[in-house]
Amino acid sequence: MTTLSVSVPDDLKRHMEALDEVNWSAVARKAFEEKVVQVEMMKKIISKSKLTEKDAEAFGAKINKSMAKKFMGMH
Numbered sequence: 001m002t003t004l005s006v007s008v009p010d011d012l013k014r015h016m017e018a019l020d021e022v023n024w025s026a027v028a029r030k031a032f033e034e035k036v037v038q039v040e041m042m043k044k045i046i047s048k049s050k051l052t053e054k055d056a057e058a059f060g061a062k063i064n065k066s067m068a069k070k071f072m073g074m075h
């Protein structure tokens with residue numbers, strides 16, 4: 001398995017450190033996997049679609065917002 005470094009703001013890091021029961025590597029890995037699936041799915045849909053690039057970007061933004069809400073609800 002490869003190691004990947006991710007930068008986070010100092011205040012977020014402090015909050016994360018306070019939650020030592022959370023496996024942050026697993027959380028990040030899951031988020032990365034889900035994002036890859038989303039982007040690949042979007043590319044597949046777009047390749048067969050007549051959407052403009054602007055429409056596709058709006059669609060992607062909606063997906064990102066939805067995923068952010070999902071992850072913000074995780075504890």
